[in-house]
Amino acid sequence: MISPETFHVVSTELVVGAFSVSGLSFLFCLLLHLDVLKKEDWKPLFDNVAHFTLAFGLAATPFAVLSGLSSAPGDGLNSPILVNKMFLSMTGMGFAIGVFISRWRLSQRVWATSKTATVQCITGLAACGSMLLTASAGGTFLRGESLIDVLSLPYETVLLFPTAISGIGLAIGIGLLVLGWLRMNAASSVH
Amino acid sequence: MNFNQRVYTVLFLSILLIGSAYGAAEPGGNGDATRDMQCGGACHGDAALNETSLATLTLSSPSTVYAGIPTTLTLTATNLSLSSTGVVGFFLLTDTTGHSDTPQDAGWEILSDSNGGSANYVEQTLSSGQAETSVSWVVRSSNEGFTPFYAAIHHGGSSKPFFAVTSTGYDVEAKEIPENLPRLAADFIPQSTRILDVPTVLTLQTEFTESVQVQWKVEGGAVMSAQVNTSGDNMWSATLPAALQPATLQWRAVLQGEGPDQTTPWFTLTAEEAGWEIEEFAVYLQAFSLLFLIAGAVLALQSRLTPREVSSKYDQTDLLPLSLDADPAIESVTEGLSEESETAPLPAGGLPNGWNEDQWKWYGHDYLAGKYGGGQE
Numbered sequence: 001m002i003s004p005e006t007f008h009v010v011s012t013e014l015v016v017g018a019f020s021v022s023g024l025s026f027l028f029c030l031l032l033h034l035d036v037l038k039k040e041d042w043k044p045l046f047d048n049v050a051h052f053t054l055a056f057g058l059a060a061t062p063f064a065v066l067s068g069l070s071s072a073p074g075d076g077l078n079s080p081i082l083v084n085k086m087f088l089s090m091t092g093m094g095f096a097i098g099v100f101i102s103r104w105r106l107s108q109r110v111w112a113t114s115k116t117a118t119v120q121c122i123t124g125l126a127a128c129g130s131m132l133l134t135a136s137a138g139g140t141f142l143r144g145e146s147l148i149d150v151l152s153l154p155y156e157t158v159l160l161f162p163t164a165i166s167g168i169g170l171a172i173g174i175g176l177l178v179l180g181w182l183r184m185n186a187a188s189s190v191h
Numbered sequence: 192m193n194f195n196q197r198v199y200t201v202l203f204l205s206i207l208l209i210g211s212a213y214g215a216a217e218p219g220g221n222g223d224a225t226r227d228m229q230c231g232g233a234c235h236g237d238a239a240l241n242e243t244s245l246a247t248l249t250l251s252s253p254s255t256v257y258a259g260i261p262t263t264l265t266l267t268a269t270n271l272s273l274s275s276t277g278v279v280g281f282f283l284l285t286d287t288t289g290h291s292d293t294p295q296d297a298g299w300e301i302l303s304d305s306n307g308g309s310a311n312y313v314e315q316t317l318s319s320g321q322a323e324t325s326v327s328w329v330v331r332s333s334n335e336g337f338t339p340f341y342a343a344i345h346h347g348g349s350s351k352p353f354f355a356v357t358s359t360g361y362d363v364e365a366k367e368i369p370e371n372l373p374r375l376a377a378d379f380i381p382q383s384t385r386i387l388d389v390p391t392v393l394t395l396q397t398e399f400t401e402s403v404q405v406q407w408k409v410e411g412g413a414v415m416s417a418q419v420n421t422s423g424d425n426m427w428s429a430t431l432p433a434a435l436q437p438a439t440l441q442w443r444a445v446l447q448g449e450g451p452d453q454t455t456p457w458f459t460l461t462a463e464e465a466g467w468e469i470e471e472f473a474v475y476l477q478a479f480s481l482l483f484l485i486a487g488a489v490l491a492l493q494s495r496l497t498p499r500e501v502s503s504k505y506d507q508t509d510l511l512p513l514s515l516d517a518d519p520a521i522e523s524v525t526e527g528l529s530e531e532s533e534t535a536p537l538p539a540g541g542l543p544n545g546w547n548e549d550q551w552k553w554y555g556h557d558y559l560a561g562k563y564g565g566g567q568e
Contacts, residue, residue, distance in 0.1 A: 076471055083474050090478040091485060098489025109497050116496045123489050144222065158469065166477040173483025180490025184497075 004071035011064040016135045018057030019092070023128025025050035030121035033111060047111070050124055051103050057131065058096045065089050068138070080158045081141040085134050092130030099124045105184035220278040223304070226312040228282055228343055228356060229289040244355035246271050248342045251361075258335045258365040259377050261302055263456040265327045266342045274347030277317040281326050282343035284311070287356055294330055297338055302381055303329040307439050307461030309383065329381070329456040332365035339363075373400040373448035376425070381458040386465045388433050393417075395427040399448045405429035407442040408457075417442070434462030535559055 002010075028046040031037040068085070069076075077083050099120060102110055110120045132148075137155050139146035161169070221230070249267045256262045266281055273279055285297035293311045294301055301309045305326045313326055332338065339360025346353050368374070376396035385391040395403060405417040417429040431442065441457040535555030542551055543558065551558075 077469055077474055078467055080467060080469075083469060086474060086478050087481060090482040094482040094485030095489065097482070097486040098493075101486070101490055102493040106493065106497050110493065112498055113496065116493060119489075119492055119496060160469065160473055161477055161480075163470075163473050163476060166473065166480045169480035169484050170476065173480060173485070173487045176487025176491045177483055178487075180487060180492075180494045183494035184490065186499075 004067050008064065008067035008071045011060050011067055012135060012138065014060040015057050015064045015131060018053045018060065019096075019128045019131040022050050022053040022057060023125055023132075025053065026121045026124035026128065030118065030125070033114065033117035033121070043111070051100065054096055054124060054127065055100055058093065058100060061089060061093055061096075061131075072141075079141060081137050081155045083158045083160075084155050085137045085141070088130050088134040088137065092127050092134060095123050095127035095130060099127060101181070102184070105181070220276075220280065220314045220316075221312075223306055223308050223310040223313045225293055225295065225301075225310050226282065227290050228284050228287060228292050228341075230312070240352060241354040242349075242351050244344050244346065244353035246344050246346075246355060248344060248355065248357050250340055250342050250357070252363050256332070256363055256365050257368040257372070257374075258332045259368055260372075260374050260453075261329050261331045261379075261456050263327050263329055264340060264363070265325055267323070267325045268344060269323045271317065271322045271324065271346070272348055273317060274349075275319075276347065277319060277321070278314060279317060279324070279344065279346040280312055280314045282312050282341075282345070282356075283328050283330075284341040284343060284356070285338060286360075287341055287343075292341075294328075294340070298332060298334050299338065300331045300333065301328055302331055303383060303456075303458045305459060307383055307459045327457075329458060332363075335365050335367050337362050337364050369450060371399050371448065371450040373446035373450055373453050374398050375444070375446070375455060382460060383458075384461050384463050385431075385434065387437065387462050388435065390433045391431040391460065393429045393431060393442065394422075395429065395444060397425045397427065397446060399450060400425055400427075400446045401449075402447045403427045403429075404445040404447075405431075405442060406445065407431055407440055409438065409440050431460070437462055437464065 025046045028037065028042065029050055032039060032043050032046065065086070069082075072078075072082055077086070102120060102123075106116075109116070111117045133153070136146040136148040136153075140149065140155055247269045249269075251265045251267070253262055264283065266283065268279075268281065271279065283294055283301075284292045285294050285299070286292045295311070301311055304310055304313045305328070306313045306315075311328070315324055315326065317324055339362050341357045341360055343354070343356040374397065376398055379396050382391070382393060393405065395405075397403065403419050403421075405419050406414050407417055408414045417431055419427055419429045421427050427444075429442075429444075431440065434440065438461075440460045440462070442460060443457045444455045446453045446455070534552045535558070537551070537555075538559075542548070546558075
């Protein structure tokens with residue numbers, strides 16, 4: 001039986017590795033669909049890699065979050081960095097879920113216009129960025145330093161909304177999710 | 192990949208490899224911890240990059256050390272020449288093999304270090320021009336006998352890491368403890384941290400002790416006495432005043448009993464801010480709110496931007512060719528269908544017996560072809 005610390009390291013490496021490849025592939029997708037790179041045959045390649053690695057990273061993220069909570073020293077959320085890690089990882093998961101469902105339900109039509117392609121790629125990059133920031137915060141928490149320390153990110157400051165605002169945000173989020181899902185179902189090419 | 196691209200790639204990778212040797216250094220220090228000497232040689236990247244420090248290291252201890260009783264080992268470093276950051280790290284070691292060489296590996300317990308922790312490697316940040324400093328460790332041996340102690344130093348300067356270790360061991364003999372010597376309990380672990388703004392009650396467990404005095408001091412201040420109460424047989428409590436800001440305080444106990452009076456080492460107590468707290472329910476709620484809000488927003492946006500495709504599983508027009516006229520095969524099939532669909536001419540006597548019009552429409556040709564009794568009944 002491995003310790004939560006080791007399991008957290010393993011799952012975190014999977015998440016960071018998968019999201020890094022995904023982010024890089026989304027960057028290529030963006031360049032390809034904006035015709036900055038003119039390689040038609042690369043489009044399906046990076047499309048597949050970006051979304052497959054995104055799905056893999058997404059599947060590993062809950063394990064990383066849960067093992068991170070159980071392996072953190074002390075009881076519960078006893079550091080602002082841990083709270084910010086939680087927010088960042090959930091934000092990244094939100095972006096990733098949005099991207100994944102869009103690609104799944106709309107299939108190739110996410111690349112139909114430059115607007116949808118840009119939204120898909122930027123959102124995928126945002127998911128990747130959020131996850132890398134989460135990993136960076138982990139480095140700051142454990143070792144007191146991280147590669148992204150040059151940005152002087154305010155990891156020690158927590159922006160915590162009142163419970164009511166968070167509750168309303170949750171309700172709106174679920175509403176948007178259902179609405180988006182239904183609209184996609186109505187227009188979906190998957191029967 | 193053409194020749195120029197290959198050259199650029201090799202150059203780029205070479206720069207990365209060269210940069211890694213210096214980029215791996217940790218000029219800001221590595222933090223107090225229990226570390227082998229190997230770390231002092233290798234924590235700044237390649238150990239071969241280390242220059243020899245010119246610092247002079249001297250270890251000292253009380254003249255008499257008993258097994259099981261805490262004692263102080265002091266390291267004095269002189270002739271220091273540090274980097275601009277002034278960060279310097281000191282090791283307390285029990286051999287110089289580079290691994291398994293900490294006091295703990297030799298059966299010595301570090302109860303306190305001068306930074307308020309309990310590590311064999313401690314760092315200090317010295318002011319510019321400061322060429323001398325000292326660090327101390329409160330240690331306790333579990334066994335009698337001689338133990339050689341070594342000290343090592345690690346610091347920066349002139350854009351290079353510097354390292355040095357004492358060449359000969361400083362022997363410390365842990366003697367058998369006299370029977371009636373007043374002393375702290377064998378399993379006593381000193382408190383190392385306390386919270387700001389709250390007076391600290393130290394609890395001491397002793398053996399062969401009839402009275403206790405507790406003294407404390409802050410850096411550069413006079414030695415003060417704390418009020419001590421007994422709470423039972425060989426159990427004592429002393430109250431130290433509250434700290435108003437993060438700082439260290441040192442305290443020691445003077446123990447009196449049947450045997451000769453004993454004074455403990457100075458133990459370091461660090462004042463810290465109270466632990467950070469937050470309402471966890473609000474955090475989890477906001478985290479899930481972020482997840483659903485962002486995922487929902489992305490889905491809603493994409494479903495709105497994506498052009499709608501009117502499609503039906505019953506619509507198979509895409510399977511047909513663009514123009515029926517253009518396809519001769521389709522034309523011949525439709526012609527054939529047109530001929531066969533014509534109703535056969537009725538015989539002179541009208542419908543055969545037992546036939547109705549609908550049957551004749553579909554099977555009349557077969558009747559005339561003789562498939563139903565040679566064409567005549």
